[in-house]
Amino acid sequence: MTMPAPASQAAPANIWSTLARAVLLGFLLCLGILVIYPLLWMALSGFKTNSQIFSAPFDLPTGFSWANYVAAWNQGVRSFLFSSIVVTAASAACTVLISAWTAYGLTRTRMPAKPVITALILGGMMLSPTVALIPLVRMMQSIGLYNTHWALIILYTAFRIPFTTFLIRAYMLELPSDLDEAARMDGASDGQIFWRIMLPLCRPIIVSSVILHILFAWNEYLFAMIFTSDLDVQTLPVGLTSLMAKHGTNYAQVFAAMTISALPIVILFFLMQRYFIRGLTEGIGK
Amino acid sequence: MAELTIRQVRKSYGAMEVLHGIDLDIEKGEFMVFVGPSGCGKSTLLRSIAGLEDITSGELRIEGQLMNHVPPSKRGIAMVFQSYALYPHMTVRDNMAFGMKIAGMKKPEIEQRIRHAADILQLGAYLDRHPKALSGGQRQRVAIGRAIVRDPRVFLFDEPLSNLDAALRVATRIEIAKLKQAMPDTTMIYVTHDQVEAMTLADRIVVLKDGYVEQVGAPKELYRCPRNMFVAQFIGSPAMNIIEGRIVHNGGDHVTVEHAAKGTAEIALHMEEEVIGRSVRMGVRPEDLSLADDGPHIFSGTIDHIEHLGEVQLVHLDVGLSNQAVIAKLAGLLDLARGDQIRLRTAATSLHLFDDQGERLNGPAGG
Ligand SMILES: Nc1ncnc2c1ncn2[C@@H]1O[C@H](COP(=O)(O)OP(=O)(O)O)[C@@H](O)[C@H]1O
Ligand SMILES: [Mg+2]
Numbered sequence: 001m002t003m004p005a006p007a008s009q010a011a012p013a014n015i016w017s018t019l020a021r022a023v024l025l026g027f028l029l030c031l032g033i034l035v036i037y038p039l040l041w042m043a044l045s046g047f048k049t050n051s052q053i054f055s056a057p058f059d060l061p062t063g064f065s066w067a068n069y070v071a072a073w074n075q076g077v078r079s080f081l082f083s084s085i086v087v088t089a090a091s092a093a094c095t096v097l098i099s100a101w102t103a104y105g106l107t108r109t110r111m112p113a114k115p116v117i118t119a120l121i122l123g124g125m126m127l128s129p130t131v132a133l134i135p136l137v138r139m140m141q142s143i144g145l146y147n148t149h150w151a152l153i154i155l156y157t158a159f160r161i162p163f164t165t166f167l168i169r170a171y172m173l174e175l176p177s178d179l180d181e182a183a184r185m186d187g188a189s190d191g192q193i194f195w196r197i198m199l200p201l202c203r204p205i206i207v208s209s210v211i212l213h214i215l216f217a218w219n220e221y222l223f224a225m226i227f228t229s230d231l232d233v234q235t236l237p238v239g240l241t242s243l244m245a246k247h248g249t250n251y252a253q254v255f256a257a258m259t260i261s262a263l264p265i266v267i268l269f270f271l272m273q274r275y276f277i278r279g280l281t282e283g284i285g286k
Numbered sequence: 287m288a289e290l291t292i293r294q295v296r297k298s299y300g301a302m303e304v305l306h307g308i309d310l311d312i313e314k315g316e317f318m319v320f321v322g323p324s325g326c327g328k329s330t331l332l333r334s335i336a337g338l339e340d341i342t343s344g345e346l347r348i349e350g351q352l353m354n355h356v357p358p359s360k361r362g363i364a365m366v367f368q369s370y371a372l373y374p375h376m377t378v379r380d381n382m383a384f385g386m387k388i389a390g391m392k393k394p395e396i397e398q399r400i401r402h403a404a405d406i407l408q409l410g411a412y413l414d415r416h417p418k419a420l421s422g423g424q425r426q427r428v429a430i431g432r433a434i435v436r437d438p439r440v441f442l443f444d445e446p447l448s449n450l451d452a453a454l455r456v457a458t459r460i461e462i463a464k465l466k467q468a469m470p471d472t473t474m475i476y477v478t479h480d481q482v483e484a485m486t487l488a489d490r491i492v493v494l495k496d497g498y499v500e501q502v503g504a505p506k507e508l509y510r511c512p513r514n515m516f517v518a519q520f521i522g523s524p525a526m527n528i529i530e531g532r533i534v535h536n537g538g539d540h541v542t543v544e545h546a547a548k549g550t551a552e553i554a555l556h557m558e559e560e561v562i563g564r565s566v567r568m569g570v571r572p573e574d575l576s577l578a579d580d581g582p583h584i585f586s587g588t589i590d591h592i593e594h595l596g597e598v599q600l601v602h603l604d605v606g607l608s609n610q611a612v613i614a615k616l617a618g619l620l621d622l623a624r625g626d627q628i629r630l631r632t633a634a635t636s637l638h639l640f641d642d643q644g645e646r647l648n649g650p651a652g653g
Binding site for chain 1: 436
């Protein structure tokens, strides 16, 4: 007969904690719906006709016809997607490799005036892209890169190096220097230490940096809009805007195009969820 | 000619000098141990020899060749790091092969050397594992294996046992001693803060303190004839008892010291100068003290505390000094208890005498 006593004492506390958990769960559920529903609605609307979108905006599509998706794809989304992939992939590779090599130099070599150089590089984070816009346009025009993928690749790389270097440098500072010293005793050169010891050891932060860069480059609008003018070099954010301007009334097709453009990031997210979350916490300076 | 000569080596970090002009000669095939309290510059000296630190001034020669500006990998040196520093993303085999691959050695040769090292260190079964999947002792052996395959002239160890538990530490210490026997031509330099490791492993010991060499010598020599009070108290456990005193009589072949614990002691020592009244410090090792029943004694007092170690007991004797007890290592069978009054004696030849700067004045006979 000793069992009921503690149970009745514990009961009120249990009710409150269950309630609190239920409220929290409900809140998270609402948040989730708030984020996911519009995306889902957009994707589903891509399967409707334009009139259906207006007559029954919240119904499920009557059939899953890919017509809008195919039309959007052929209306230019294919080329925007290609541009986005090229610009994002190339600038991600350049940014991360250059930043990692810079971080290696800043953390592992005995260069003179290291604090000054570090401050100079990291100070780049303060530079607002808008301020530099006009000189950059002139510069790109004069070296003939205006309206090419190269313009975006170079700009994205240049503007993201300070931040990415900052991330990787912080990580490298934490790594014990024994390992690269051991490699030095083994006769490895700086290049070999970098490629064969440091990069593998820095994999978590490298992956995070790549993800953060992809998020940035995939969605970047300002530079993309200003430095490209032809449809065949425009990236998705700019391309979609021009698509909307052209087919402003065909919402079904616009929604299909948007869904296609969001899809790669969503897939990437599910593949690399683990790194994504770390990347984001790393990005806010954890 | 010495394998390794160090001349007036200084090392500064910014304005702070860490090594203050070190001179050392290390012979070929010697097992040399650097010992000293933490922060005294042992690792810095070792890393300077390895080439991981540039020396600020002075000369480092290996087999007569100036090494100051030779890169680490070209010095014929291998190093076992305190943390082992195994490459975590490589298997044991790749860890050992890394340096040889970089040197462009042929595959069969690499494989043969790895197998040889794995045999010596009983690592054959673990070659395809990653360091993560090994125990502390196995990682330690891999680190040694990575050094062996390089076939170095000089082998450097930086506190290699400090990450192991007590039992494994003793076992690994013995393995290292055997490894040394198996490689008689290889010079080994071993850094530790543990004087027991130093005493058991070394051919010769270098005692360092605050970036100065205090004494260099064979373990027995440091034990019997410490050059100063620091070495006297650092080598040997428990540490030597040191009591302040004053010389009151010079008897030609011995002097008599009146010490702070209200006793006198005769010390075998021949002194020419006028020494009466000179203030000195008298040292006696706990193991050199024994019970003096009714005969002459140098200390008398009350037992304050006893630590039983089985075979021996460490008796802390309150001799009337406020800040210091005299420790004696007495046979474990003696029937002693806290509060007992006892007297301790020692031979005139086992007393050490230091001047008020802590420099040695005498040696036990034969020392
Ligand atoms: N990279 C460094 N920068 C500045 N001071 C250092 C550096 N490495 C070691 N020191 C200082 O040098 C002294 C000796 O260090 P170390 O050789 O590591 O001592 P230990 O005898 O414990 O191995 C210490 O006071 C330490 O603080
Ligand atoms: Mg050290």
